[in-house]
Amino acid sequence: MEQGEPGEQGVRDDAGPRPEDEPGSGVVTAFGRQLKLLRVRAGLERPEFGKRVGYAGQSVASFEQGRRIPPPRFIDRADEVLDAGGVLKALKEEVARAQYPAFFRDMARLEAEAVALHVYAAHAVPGLLQTEEYARAVFGMRRPLLDEDTVEQRVTARLARHEIFSRRPMPTLSFVIEESVLRRPIGGWAAFKGQIEQVLLHGHRRNVEIQIMPNERTEHCGLAGPFTLIENRDGRRMAYVEVQRDSSLHTDRSAVREIEEQYGILRAQALTPGESLTFVEKVLGER
CATH class of the missing domain: 1.10.260.40 (lambda repressor-like DNA-binding domains)
Structure with a gap:
């Protein structure tokens, strides 16, 4: 989404390595x-x-x-x-x-200006909720390997995004996270315990709702993969979808509405926010 202003149907970046991906x-x-x-x-x-x-x-x-x-x-x-x-x-x-990889730079700008963000996470804890240790482990496991300077740069950039939690007026933030994400101890159990605790901490914020999608659900409308819904100050709604280093920003109303419909059903299929925090506490107590 870095290569220019997003069009009505979205922008797709080339997934190959590009010089602007690195410092x-x-x-x-x-x-x-x-x-x-x-x-x-x-x-x-x-x-x-x-x-x-x-x-x-x-x-x-x-x-x-x-x-x-x-x-x-x-x-x-x-x-x-x-x-x-x-x-x-x-x-x-x-x-x-420039701290961010090329495909994410415009998304980082939209995120910083958003009045509402709704995230469906299927593979890892969402970046906005990640601890420093967890983020470093995520980037350290990337293949092809990132050099140490780039890992530190990406960790710093990811943590800088957490400023969204101290913004005024407060944005509305919601997350639907797969249970499997809470069962995958990226970075080791010691670091992952701190990550689960951070999920709980953010889940108690007044402007944040976290919902867990249990593994045992027999109905699931999010099998097409993770996404983020964005609403800006002008009331414009967009949807960001990322796979590997290939990203798309959808601005066409019909395309965005389809993803909004998925998210609404996902929230209905997942545990409620209260049930989800209880579930996360249970997972934390298992280790």
């Missing part, structure tokens, strides 16, 4: 070059500049070379120290989006 390209490289030019203009060597902004010279080198994505606090501080007049800060939003 060191596009806006990240442009930011790094601009940062170096401003640092040199200011007459600062990397170690001295690093001290002033609170980062090691090695980290500064990584930012300048586009090998690492600089966090927002670094960008703000660098802009001030280098007297850049907002030049670096102006790139902050685009740099932040």
